[in-house]
Amino acid sequence: MLDALETRLAQDPASLRLGAEYRQLAIETGRYDRSIKLFERLSKDPRGGANRYLNLAFAEIDKVPVSGVIRQALLGRDAIDATTRAIAIEPTDIAYLVRGLVNLFYDRAIFHRTDKGVADLEEARKLAAAHPHLPHVARIFTALGDGYWRLNRPDKARDVWREGLAAFPDAESLRLRLDARDDQLGAIVEHALDAGVRVDTTLRELFPDLTRTAGKAQP
Numbered sequence: 001m002l003d004a005l006e007t008r009l010a011q012d013p014a015s016l017r018l019g020a021e022y023r024q025l026a027i028e029t030g031r032y033d034r035s036i037k038l039f040e041r042l043s044k045d046p047r048g049g050a051n052r053y054l055n056l057a058f059a060e061i062d063k064v065p066v067s068g069v070i071r072q073a074l075l076g077r078d079a080i081d082a083t084t085r086a087i088a089i090e091p092t093d094i095a096y097l098v099r100g101l102v103n104l105f106y107d108r109a110i111f112h113r114t115d116k117g118v119a120d121l122e123e124a125r126k127l128a129a130a131h132p133h134l135p136h137v138a139r140i141f142t143a144l145g146d147g148y149w150r151l152n153r154p155d156k157a158r159d160v161w162r163e164g165l166a167a168f169p170d171a172e173s174l175r176l177r178l179d180a181r182d183d184q185l186g187a188i189v190e191h192a193l194d195a196g197v198r199v200d201t202t203l204r205e206l207f208p209d210l211t212r213t214a215g216k217a218q219p
Helices: 002-011 016-029 032-042 051-066 069-089 093-105 114-128 137-150 154-167 172-179 182-192
Strands: none
Touching: 002 016, 002 032, 016 032, 016 051, 032 051, 051 069, 051 093, 069 093, 093 114, 093 137, 114 137, 137 154, 137 172, 137 182, 154 172, 154 182, 172 182
């Protein structure tokens, strides 16, 4: 199946849907390096537009939870580079969401990237105003609130989560945070931003007909 999907991706390197299907299979079979190498190769194909770099960033993010600490930092750096290239071609809310979220995963005290993550996520929220009810927008509110919490701005974090829940009343991640006490929220946010916890990169919000899932992903 990997061979067949690679052939299809070579024909359509801009497809996030094919990329998501391929990457979930790569996760299930532990072929992380094969996935990264494929999308590195496809990133050189101009037919792929901005999405060629987003597919590469997702492939790099997929390997993070099974890597050591140093390798995690390098994969995060590469994912940030890939999304930056995507943004240069087409600045979308999804690209800013991905780059912003990756920035949040870095230890604030060591890497000082939390404010950069929040800035990206604010830009994602601004761009998402053009389609405020698409399912993936809920993740922007969740991540942005987490960023403000990391910046020791709990009131701002709760304001963001409330705004998100008003638009997405069924969003479990937002409700979980708003129902929690302050002494519980620290653990919730730190778990969400734990590099050892798999991030959901199925793109199920964009392609709900894709039923394949790999491992346990953080909502």
